[in-house]
Amino acid sequence: MRILLSLGAAAALAAPVADAPRMGGGGPGGGPVVELAPDTVVDVGMGDELVIETWRGSLTVRVGEDDEVRMAGGAGVETPGLARSGSVLRLVGAERRGSGDLVLTVPRWLPVRIHSRSLDVEVDGMGGGVTVEVLEGDLRLASVTGSVEASTLDGEIEVTDADGDLRLTALDGDVTLRRATGQVTVQSSDGDLELEEVEGAEVSAVTVDGDVVFRGGVTPGGVLSLSTHDGDVSAWLPAELGAEVEVSTFDGSFQSDYRVQTRSFRAGSPLHFTVGDGSARIVLQSFDGDIRLLTW
Amino acid sequence: MNGRHDPWIDRLSEFLDGDLSPREAQAVEEHLQACPSCRAVREDLEEVRRRARALPDREPARDLWPDVRERLGEDPLAEKIIPLKQGRPASTGRSARFSFSAPQAAAAAMVLLAGGWLAGTTLAPEQGSVTLSDRRPNAEFVGLDGNIPGFPGALSRELASLERRVLEGLDELEPTTRATLLRNLDVIDRAIRESLDALSREPGSDYLRGHLGGALERKRAYLERMSTLMEA
Numbered sequence: 001m002r003i004l005l006s007l008g009a010a011a012a013l014a015a016p017v018a019d020a021p022r023m024g025g026g027g028p029g030g031g032p033v034v035e036l037a038p039d040t041v042v043d044v045g046m047g048d049e050l051v052i053e054t055w056r057g058s059l060t061v062r063v064g065e066d067d068e069v070r071m072a073g074g075a076g077v078e079t080p081g082l083a084r085s086g087s088v089l090r091l092v093g094a095e096r097r098g099s100g101d102l103v104l105t106v107p108r109w110l111p112v113r114i115h116s117r118s119l120d121v122e123v124d125g126m127g128g129g130v131t132v133e134v135l136e137g138d139l140r141l142a143s144v145t146g147s148v149e150a151s152t153l154d155g156e157i158e159v160t161d162a163d164g165d166l167r168l169t170a171l172d173g174d175v176t177l178r179r180a181t182g183q184v185t186v187q188s189s190d191g192d193l194e195l196e197e198v199e200g201a202e203v204s205a206v207t208v209d210g211d212v213v214f215r216g217g218v219t220p221g222g223v224l225s226l227s228t229h230d231g232d233v234s235a236w237l238p239a240e241l242g243a244e245v246e247v248s249t250f251d252g253s254f255q256s257d258y259r260v261q262t263r264s265f266r267a268g269s270p271l272h273f274t275v276g277d278g279s280a281r282i283v284l285q286s287f288d289g290d291i292r293l294l295t296w
Numbered sequence: 297m298n299g300r301h302d303p304w305i306d307r308l309s310e311f312l313d314g315d316l317s318p319r320e321a322q323a324v325e326e327h328l329q330a331c332p333s334c335r336a337v338r339e340d341l342e343e344v345r346r347r348a349r350a351l352p353d354r355e356p357a358r359d360l361w362p363d364v365r366e367r368l369g370e371d372p373l374a375e376k377i378i379p380l381k382q383g384r385p386a387s388t389g390r391s392a393r394f395s396f397s398a399p400q401a402a403a404a405a406m407v408l409l410a411g412g413w414l415a416g417t418t419l420a421p422e423q424g425s426v427t428l429s430d431r432r433p434n435a436e437f438v439g440l441d442g443n444i445p446g447f448p449g450a451l452s453r454e455l456a457s458l459e460r461r462v463l464e465g466l467d468e469l470e471p472t473t474r475a476t477l478l479r480n481l482d483v484i485d486r487a488i489r490e491s492l493d494a495l496s497r498e499p500g501s502d503y504l505r506g507h508l509g510g511a512l513e514r515k516r517a518y519l520e521r522m523s524t525l526m527e528a
Contacts, residue, residue: 118470135526136473151521154476171518172476189480189518208514209483229487229511248503250494268501287490287507 042069042082044089049111050104052091056118057100063125064105072103120155138173156191174210192231207231211289215296218243220279227285235284236296242276245293248285257295308338451512458519465526477522484518487511 044050044067052059064070069082069089083090091104106112111129114121119137123130129147132139138155141148141162149167150157156173159166162180169175174191177184180198187193188207195205198216204225205212211228215236218224224243226233232252237243239257247254248270258275284291310316311324328335459481466474491508498504 117473133524136470136476153480153522154473169521171521172480187514189514190483206510206514208487208511227510229490229507248507250501250504250507268498268503270503285503285507287487287494 040071040082042089043067044069044107044110046109048087048089049113050089050091050106052104052112052114053116055091055102055114055116057102058120058122059114059116060101060103060122061112061114061124061126062103062105063108065107067107068105069110070105072105139170175205218280218282223281223283225283225285227283228289229287230289231286232289232291233284233286234292234294235282236294237282239295240276241280241295242278243274243280243282244278245273245275245282246284247271247291247293248283249289249291250287252286252288253290254284255290255292255294258293308334308341312338312341447509447512451516455512455516455519458516458523462519462522462526465523469526480518481515484511484515488515 050069071082081091106126107128108125109128110126112123112126113131115133116137117135119134121132121134121137121139121141123132123139123141123144125143126141127145130141130144131147131149132141133149133151134155135152136154137152139150139152139157141150141157141159143161144159144164145162146164148159148162148164150159151167151169151171152173153171154173155170157168157170157175158178159168159176159180160178162177162182164182166177166180166182167185168177169187170191171187171189172191173188174194175186175188176194176196177186177198178196180195180200182200184195184198184200184203184205186195186205188210190209191207192210193205193207193212195203195214195216198214199219201219201222203214203216203218203223205214206225206227208229209231211231212226212233214224214226214234217238218241220242224235226235241258245258254271260271260273262271262273282293284293307316307320307324311321314321316324328338462477466477469477488508488511491504491511495501495504495508
């Protein structure tokens, strides 16, 4: 079954769609709701955006070749509905709260926003911008480009092969980022942060209670900032590094593979020294923990 | 989902090492009497320690200190570098290792650690998780005037307002989610308390002031995010 949803098509959809009964209650924003039986296909165009709210369970978003959204549900999935409000396609569940294991195939360029209280999310191959915010759930993103924002209160985040503006926040869980370039911000309150093969103009990783491990590079003129309150900070960088380095700890040690030379040091102030041409800036902080600046 | 993390378990190793203050040790003992899982962890730790003590001592494969000394000595600005007190051989790789602990730094400047350790002075985590009924916004670190020392009163009021709003919405959350949220607030508040305590001892520390500011900002961002997500 193919349903064409385009701007101005709302009036046509006010009438029941053949063999696709409408769901009661109307869609968020007052638009018509189209029930999505398995293998339902909805055409989308540039400028559209897919929003998934109130879904519980698991959600997989993967890339297809056509400009369409295709839905497939696994065991236990409730039949969701899809409503359009302007350029926004909004997926909703029965009684506006759906649950189950849902798989969506969408075009790579389609921006996707996901908000839920309890949801495990897997996103693979998206390039039009991804926002995922859940209270509880693990988030796994792979081969994503562009603007990527992932946040979970209680869960882990794992992102691999990413390029763009990456903002990852697991408040009570670990964050792992592998093979990434661009602008990177990684945060946690109670969790470890691991960044492997990461290089960007601005890379920041901050946790309160946990270790921070970074292995990668920093571009000339770029900034790498790694910080924790209670934990160790370990950074592996190329031997041919050029950076102004700032190290701060209230109660901890600092270990460096690079030659450390400083003209002055005042208690209570950061330790500053220069490596190579000093073109980049590296900030390493741990209130209570060891700091290591090592070569790989 | 990630596993739960019990702050008491963090204290058990220090408890067995005798590194806790009498008050902290007593708190751990009282908790152990009431907590079977922590007692089990303690028994595991004691077993690990028993086995570790039974292992033979091993000498390092080679003395690493000459490499470290050589690298330090090749610095053309060596005379202008802050003198470092040389210690025993460094324990890992060719790295130079330093220790600077703000409370001692005024007297010690920077000391090449080389196997030593300047004893910590950080505060212990507060006891257990905070229940909703126990929790009062910012009560643990605001001063008598209701403000966070050294920061604008508006910030304290904003944090209290945000926290109150989040706490009021907790009843709608699953118990596990609620516990996670409260535990994270504990983690952030502990960081704030420890930063304040450190700053009271080292009021001139730029790092500590910035660190405290960062912790307060993280709490604000955390509460704002929680408030948004709870409306989802």
